[in-house]
Amino acid sequence: MDTATYILFALGWLGAADIALFHSVAHGIRSHPDSRVELVVHSLRGPVYAALFFLVPNFVLHGTWFWLLIGLFALDVAISVGDFAIERRSRQFLGGLPSGEYVLHMIMAMVFGALVASVVMTVGNWGSLSTGIVYQPARVPGAIRLLMLLMGVLVFVSGVQDLMAAIRLPRHRRSVAVGGKTA
Amino acid sequence: MRAERTREFCFEAHVPEPLGRVFALHEDPEHLVLLHRQGTAVRMLHHDGHVRVGAETWIEFNLGGLVPVVMGFWHIVYDPPRRFGERMIHGPFACFVHIHEFEVAGEGTTVRDRLQVAVPWQYGGDWALRWLMGPLLSRVFVRRGRALRQFAVGGGFKQRGGQ
Numbered sequence: 625m626d627t628a629t630y631i632l633f634a635l636g637w638l639g640a641a642d643i644a645l646f647h648s649v650a651h652g653i654r655s656h657p658d659s660r661v662e663l664v665v666h667s668l669r670g671p672v673y674a675a676l677f678f679l680v681p682n683f684v685l686h687g688t689w690f691w692l693l694i695g696l697f698a699l700d701v702a703i704s705v706g707d708f709a710i711e712r713r714s715r716q717f718l719g720g721l722p723s724g725e726y727v728l729h730m731i732m733a734m735v736f737g738a739l740v741a742s743v744v745m746t747v748g749n750w751g752s753l754s755t756g757i758v759y760q761p762a763r764v765p766g767a768i769r770l771l772m773l774l775m776g777v778l779v780f781v782s783g784v785q786d787l788m789a790a791i792r793l794p795r796h797r798r799s800v801a802v803g804g805k806t807a
Numbered sequence: 808m809r810a811e812r813t814r815e816f817c818f819e820a821h822v823p824e825p826l827g828r829v830f831a832l833h834e835d836p837e838h839l840v841l842l843h844r845q846g847t848a849v850r851m852l853h854h855d856g857h858v859r860v861g862a863e864t865w866i867e868f869n870l871g872g873l874v875p876v877v878m879g880f881w882h883i884v885y886d887p888p889r890r891f892g893e894r895m896i897h898g899p900f901a902c903f904v905h906i907h908e909f910e911v912a913g914e915g916t917t918v919r920d921r922l923q924v925a926v927p928w929q930y931g932g933d934w935a936l937r938w939l940m941g942p943l944l945s946r947v948f949v950r951r952g953r954a955l956r957q958f959a960v961g962g963g964f965k966q967r968g969g970q
Contacts, residue, residue: 649899649930650874656897718877719852719867 628742629681629762629772635735636677636775638728643782646725651718654789662714663790665707670783672700677776680743681762681769687755690747697740704733811901811925812933816944818920820952821912828964829916829955830888830909836864841958843868845950852877859885864893878903901925918955920948 647666653659675696679685685693708729715721761769822829832838836854843849848869855862865879879897884890888909895903902925910917922944926936958964 645874649870650876652877652897652899717853717865719850719875722875724873724875 625680625684625743625746626762626764628739628746629764629768631735631739631742632676632680633764633768633772635732635739636673636772636779638732638735639673639779640775642725642728642732646722646728650722650725651715653714653718654785655793656714656718657793657796658717659714660790660793660795661710662707663786663793665703665710667783667787667790668703669700670780670786672696672703674776674780674783677772677779681764681772682759684750684758684760685747686750686753686757689755689757690750690753693743694751697743700736704736811927812936813902813923813925814933814936814941816920816922816924816941816948818922818945818948818952820918820948820955821915822918822955822959823915824959824964825914826888826909826911826916829918832958832964833907833909833918834858834887834891836862839864839866841963842951842954843947845954850875858882858891858893863896865897880905899927899930901927918952920951 647653651659653662679693683689711721832841834857836856836858837851840849840851850867850869852865852867854864858864860882862882863879864882865877867875867877870876876899877897878895878899880893881896882891882893883904884892884906890906890908892904892906894905902923904923906921908919908921910919924936924940924944926932926940931939
């Protein structure tokens with residue numbers, strides 16, 4: 625899955641930019657009570673992408689393993705749909721979702737589509753073969769596979785941090801702008 | 808728990824208007840946007856209509872024209888017409904305390920902004936504060952002082968009917 629590995633690598637950088645720039649620096653959603661549900665949704669991405677970063681660059685997946693990979697893709701689509709559905713309300717108090725984040729999400733969705741298409745075009749009959757997982761690294765520089773392993777660890781940790789923040793945050797923030805102004 | 812280093816900054820601007828008028832302009836959170844029309848744009852998100860102790864003001868400033876950073880402040884000092892101040896309760900800094908001081912200077916007023924700022928280690932800590940945020944804050948407050956003087960020269964204080 626050489627092409628898929630490169631595409632997933634690019635998706636990893638885009639996701640890292642999204643978390644660092646928009647979720648953390650711009651909106652600090654881990655300390656925003658209105659974003660509790662969004663944080664729970666984000667936390668699900670941690671294990672999904674940790675698995676993708678581990679499996680795609682390193683293994684050939686046959687039978688049930690292949691269908692589990694397809695299941696991960698389907699789960700990520702469900703997470704993204706859920707994320708889009710709740711984001712508007714989650715960020716309303718913070719001035720709404722930044723334009724740059726909208727654009728980044730759109731690009732990430734397209735790159736994700738390219739990832740799925742690349743896998744589907746590469747695998748041939750993996751789904752109908754007897755179940756097995758074979759270590760067969762993608763033909764990409766070793767440094768990229770190593771970085772992707774690191775990305776997997778970091779995205780998992782980020783997911784855990786999101787979940788912990790969601791549990792820790794109070795249910796409601798203090799109401800501001802009584803007699804004042806809310807944009 | 809890692810302790811981030813806090814740095815102090817002090818910026819001064821002289822305004823050719825009486826202290827009462829200058830304080831009155833500053834104590835209305837709605838006027839904050841006026842002071843940031845040049846350079847780093849500030850969008851007012853929410854405020855309680857005053858800056859007395861316990862009130863909150865939430866703003867968004869645009870970092871590099873790409874990343875809109877939201878900061879929420881809790882007002883902690885109110886001593887009219889000499890000073891007021893706020894502490895960050897939401898935003899990317901480990902610590903951000905801003906005390907506004909006003910002092911009679913001849914027929915005008917000296918406005919002094921005292922800041923205590925710390926950047927979290929994951930955003931570069933003291934290195935980022937010293938080399939990135941420090942110069943950025945300097946530019947922001949120099950422009951703010953210039954905007955305040957232009958506002959005074961343009962008759963803005965009188966139009967707003969300050970004391």
